[in-house]
Amino acid sequence: MDSCLQRLGLSALNGGAFDGAWSGNGDVVESISPINGQVIARVKQADAGDCERGIARAQEAFLKWRVTPAPVRGETVRRLGNAFRVHKADLGRLVTLEMGKILAEGEGEVQEMIDICDFAVGLSRQLHGLTIASERPNHRLMEQWHPLGIIGVITAFNFPVAVWSWNAALAAVCGDSVIWKPSSHTPLCAIAVTRIAEQVCRETGVDPAIFTLLCGSVEDVGSRMVEDRRLPLISATGSCAMGHKLAQQVHARLGRTLLELGGNxxxxxxxxxxxxxxxxxxxxxxxxxxxxxxxxxxxxxxxxxxxxxxxxxxxxxxxxxxxxxxxxxxxxxxxxxxxxxxxxxxxxxxxxxxxxxxxxxxxxxxxxxxxxxxxxxxxxxxxxxxxxxxxxxxxxxxxxxxxxxxxxxxxxxxxxxxxxxxxxxxxxxxxxxxxxxxxxxxxxxxxxxxxxxxxxxxxxxxxxxxxxxxxxxxxxxxxxxxxxxxIGGAFGGEKDTGGGRESGSDAWKNYMRRQTNTINYGKDMPLAQGIHFGEDPAK
The missing domain is CATH 3.40.309.10 (Aldehyde Dehydrogenase; Chain A, domain 2)
Structure with a gap:
């Protein structure tokens, strides 16, 4: 176990906040293995100050990342997927140690991360809009998609790495930065993944704050992310009760939610x-x-x-x-x-x-x-x-x-x-x-x-x-x-499951803002619906 942790850059005490630099000024918590009840390692959680700095740094990284060409963003995600390939065995073992699923499922979860990175790389050259027939002469009507902003990702213990990747890989090629609040039961998995992402970003010359991490409490991190207008989308996985509460808070500020809640x-x-x-x-x-x-x-x-x-x-x-x-x-x-x-x-x-x-x-x-x-x-x-x-x-x-x-x-x-x-x-x-x-x-x-x-x-x-x-x-x-x-199909459900869709198909649209454009290349100014304003309709 110790060699696995060391290869993933983990130690007996780990900073749980990353915004381009590692820190953690909150309480120290223990990661306890459900396999035997033993402490795996300890984590210094993010406090309220770490959360504010993390959001500010993620916003700064977004402003640079959004103007990076999408295929260039895809190259960073391609390298991220390759890094996960290198560390697949160790990451899968850590998932098993910290979450308790069998080793085959732990490695399978890491394979999901690799697969969604591959999917996102292809997507980075396909973020296409539409050209639409205009009813007005000498006009073109079209739509395009732009990066949305900082994506808040809140994950549950049962898939401690895969669900982050469904969001982060797609958000990254779409030009967004991501702030990740993992489950308090599985912080080491999140730290290990973020360390890998940090290394890839530094190798490609990218601001690593596009993959910000905040391990912390609901009060110091979760609620602040949910209520912060700088995060236009909160993607959250958890219980139906959690989703009902979170949705009310996000929608109260007219933010968006992508909810993956309970199943029966x-x-x-x-x-x-x-x-x-x-x-x-x-x-x-x-x-x-x-x-x-x-x-x-x-x-x-x-x-x-x-x-x-x-x-x-x-x-x-x-x-x-x-x-x-x-x-x-x-x-x-x-x-x-x-x-x-x-x-x-x-x-x-x-x-x-x-x-x-x-x-x-x-x-x-x-x-x-x-x-x-x-x-x-x-x-x-x-x-x-x-x-x-x-x-x-x-x-x-x-x-x-x-x-x-x-x-x-x-x-x-x-x-x-x-x-x-x-x-x-x-x-x-x-x-x-x-x-x-x-x-x-x-x-x-x-x-x-x-x-x-x-x-x-x-x-x-x-x-x-x-x-x-x-x-x-x-x-x-x-x-x-x-x-x-x-991963190729959109994942999510209806009713109390929350209505969210992640991973494949056109789920990428969640992480972008749609813009409709009208281009007039003529010399007249006709209005839609045949409206005449301030002129003789007979002309």
Whole structure:
């Protein structure tokens, strides 16, 4: 672990603020690994003064960066992607150490960074507008796209590097600077990535403040970014509750938001489905990243004719699941991020039982003494929210062996209140349907609308699922699971998921301002809509 940290430029104590120079005048926090509850390293967070300096420096860098030709900006991003290639193994290992996802997923997340950099390089030569037919003679109507400004990026713990890259790579080629506030659970990942970006910028002669970093509290950093008019766009990933609050604050100053919030993703399994294919997709979607993806599969809506067969296959898969150290290549599921996540999961399982659901498999705390288990379960029974006096119980280093659980597979009926909520943990709800329209109604009857899937060999069912009266989610797949989106498509969802779109397709337009232009190359001044002003209409 020490050699990995050293190769990434990390030490026992690290500055958490970067605006072209490293600093950090706020509190010192510990980065604790969910694998074993041990301290990885410490970080000096940004305080309010660091935040103000960071915003000022990012604005200064933007003013120079915006007039740099876009293909030249693309060259910096190309080199950034290559640097991530060089450091892929170490970055992937750090993601696993600090976040807890298995090593294959940690390296896969770094590959996403590489892929989005490649995508952005091509995009740097395609930031095109339109030429539009004008109704006026000797006039040309067109639109063009200009850099927007400083992009505030607030990321969550579950994808500690990839989500930043979705925003930063596109924003950079669009001519913007970026200020990154990472999750307090994964500051080392952010520092390591920013150090790589700093080196690339210095090698290409670019002001490294285009990639500013502010590890800090909500009060010192988050709220100040959200309320600052110098940041025209805030891109934030997190819970639906966080998104509702943030959107009100940003929109109050008429700023823009790009929100990637909660998901309550469902898979419909029809009578014609390939069950082996469906099981593999559901299994990965439900237990991958220990159920801590916004695209994790949380609900399975299965036709009653194949429900027993699907349930039996899933129970076997859950029974054989390898849980443990995510650095072990044989492991398929690592720990939850912290003890609060464990308590939240246990509380949700207690709720589903009270509401009439049945646990078919799992839902237990692993690698802990009985006193800790009882204390966590008591706290879960209290129902939350968790209070400051619970901090000692929820302290990660008080959890022997890490935050491990067995994933929960449960049988429920539609409409339970706990099913309508997103529990950010490996809980999968199975429910039956008879009629396909009933399945669609059950699928859409949740506040969230991120990812969705159907397994069917019936062409009509597949097309109906993808139609305007089918899935109401931003992502809808046929014979593919809810989790594992590619960077080429725009990523995001509807309803309480926030409506944002990141990564591929035309998501780049979020990071630019559109300008409509009219050019009159004639000698007359005709008005649109045939309006005559101050002259004889008969002429």
């Amino acid at each position: 993703n469902a898979v419909i399994v029809t009578p014609s489905a390939d069950l082996e294919l469906a099981v593999r997709a559901i299994f990965f979607g439900a237990v991958g990243t220990a159920g801590q993806r916004c695209t994790s599969t949380r609900r399975v809506i299965v036709h009653e004719s194949v429900a027993d067969a699907l349930r039996e296959r899933l129970v076997r898969a859950y029974h054989d699941l390898r849980i443990g150290d995510p650095l072990d290549p044989a492991t398929l599921m690592g720990p939850l991020i912290n003890r609060q996540a464990v308590a939240t999961m246990i509380h949700a399982i207690r709720r589903l039982k009270r509401e009439g659901g049945t646990v078919l498999s799992g839902g237990k705390i692993l690698h802990s003494d009985i006193a800790t288990v009882l204390a966590i379960e008591h706290l879960a029974d209290e129902g939350g929210p968790f209070l400051p006096e619970d901090d000692e119980l929820l302290r990660e280093d008080a959890f022997p062996g890490g935050c491990y659980v067995t994933p929960c597979l449960a049988s429920v009926t539609a409409g339970l209140s706990v099913v309508r909520e997103e529990t950010f943990a490996p809980i999968l709800y199975l429910m039956k349907y008879r009629d396909f329209n009933e399945a669609l109604a059950m699928h859409n009857d949740v506040p969230q609308g991120l990812s969705s899937a159907i397994f069917t060999n019936d062409f009509r069912e597949a097309e109906l699922f993808l139609s305007a009266v089918g899935s109401d989610c931003g992502i809808a797949n046929v014979n593919a699971g809810t989790s594992g989106a590619e």
